[in-house]
Amino acid sequence: MEDVAVLKELAPKLGTLYDRHLKTTKEWFPHKLVPWERGANLDVEAEWTGEAMPLPDAVRSALFVNLLTEDNLPYYFETINRVFRSEAWDEWSRRWTAEEMRHSIVIRDYITVSDALDPIELERARMKQVGLGQVPQPESVADGLVYVALQELATRISHRNTGKVLDDPVGYAVMARVGADENLHFMMYRDLVSEALELDPSGTVMAIERQVRNFEMPGAGIPGFAKHAAAIAAAEIYDLSIHHDQILVPVVLRHWKVESLNGLTDEAERARASLLSRIERIGKVAKKLAARRPGHSDAVDSEAQEVSAAV
Numbered sequence: 001m002e003d004v005a006v007l008k009e010l011a012p013k014l015g016t017l018y019d020r021h022l023k024t025t026k027e028w029f030p031h032k033l034v035p036w037e038r039g040a041n042l043d044v045e046a047e048w049t050g051e052a053m054p055l056p057d058a059v060r061s062a063l064f065v066n067l068l069t070e071d072n073l074p075y076y077f078e079t080i081n082r083v084f085r086s087e088a089w090d091e092w093s094r095r096w097t098a099e100e101m102r103h104s105i106v107i108r109d110y111i112t113v114s115d116a117l118d119p120i121e122l123e124r125a126r127m128k129q130v131g132l133g134q135v136p137q138p139e140s141v142a143d144g145l146v147y148v149a150l151q152e153l154a155t156r157i158s159h160r161n162t163g164k165v166l167d168d169p170v171g172y173a174v175m176a177r178v179g180a181d182e183n184l185h186f187m188m189y190r191d192l193v194s195e196a197l198e199l200d201p202s203g204t205v206m207a208i209e210r211q212v213r214n215f216e217m218p219g220a221g222i223p224g225f226a227k228h229a230a231a232i233a234a235a236e237i238y239d240l241s242i243h244h245d246q247i248l249v250p251v252v253l254r255h256w257k258v259e260s261l262n263g264l265t266d267e268a269e270r271a272r273a274s275l276l277s278r279i280e281r282i283g284k285v286a287k288k289l290a291a292r293r294p295g296h297s298d299a300v301d302s303e304a305q306e307v308s309a310a311v
């Protein structure tokens with residue numbers, strides 16, 4: 001199905017889901033979550049040492065990557081505005097952008113007053129990343145919806161797990177608040193993909209296969225991204241097991257029910273077979289990698305159960 005037709009056919013569902021979003025979402029104020037008193041003695045001329053907030057390097061990596069990902073918002077907006085361009089979708093795209101902007105505001109203010117990251121390194125990295133403007137470029141409306149559904153859930157999990165390992169109730173509350181927004185965004189896009197599967201099962205399943213095959217967390221333009229991503233995975237804040245157990249299985253298999261779709265074209269049947277075997281392979285590799293790590297964390301297991309129950 002052509003993109004213009006998909007957008008038009010999905011518009012009524014988008015309207016219903018947008019109303020649900022507005023009813024479920026809560027107004028919140030970034031400045032109320034920030035512990036301003038921590039910044040009272042901040043010496044901005046002194047060299048940053050990290051002593052004000054001692055944290056493992058992996059936790060600093062997670063804060064750094066999570067914030068810089070939120071900072072790249074202009075390019076995510078540019079992409080959704082291009083891929084989902086139509087009158088019915090514009091209101092949602094703008095609302096989503098306004099909500100997303102709060103995330104970088106609250107996380108940056110929290111990090112700055114807590115002195116959790118080197119502010120000069122952070123600002124230089126932000127300039128570099130935003131100067132590059134690298135974000136995934138989905139090739140169709142269905143690809144775009146699948147990517148953002150998976151990515152919003154991945155971001156929710158990453159923010160929530162970062163909040164848990166901060167060992168700071170204030171930081172936990174900041175990351176949980178942001179994670180709650182990401183969850184509503186995820187539900188919006190997840191349910192639009194379900195509708196797309198009804199409208200055009202073959203086209204949508206092929207988009208799911210492409211997006212699972214090529215999935216990357218946003219952040220390729222972040223300086224030192226590979227090193228930070230490896231540290232984040234080793235600390236089980238976001239790793240392959242989480243990707244498999246909390247995203248691919250509950251969303252692609254259980255919620256979108258790709259195994260039981262009927263009436264697929266031959267090409268879509270081949271894509272589905274390849275998608276299913278890829279998910280199985282990812283699960284096996286993830287298990288092997290996790291087994292090699294000492295002390296698998298209970299916190300991550302409980303998050304897995306929570307996400308499975310929610311989706």
Ligand SMILES: [Fe+2]
Nearest residue numbers: 070100103182
């Ligand atoms: Fe966000």
Ligand SMILES: [Fe+2]
Nearest residue numbers: 152181182185
């Ligand atoms: Fe989001």
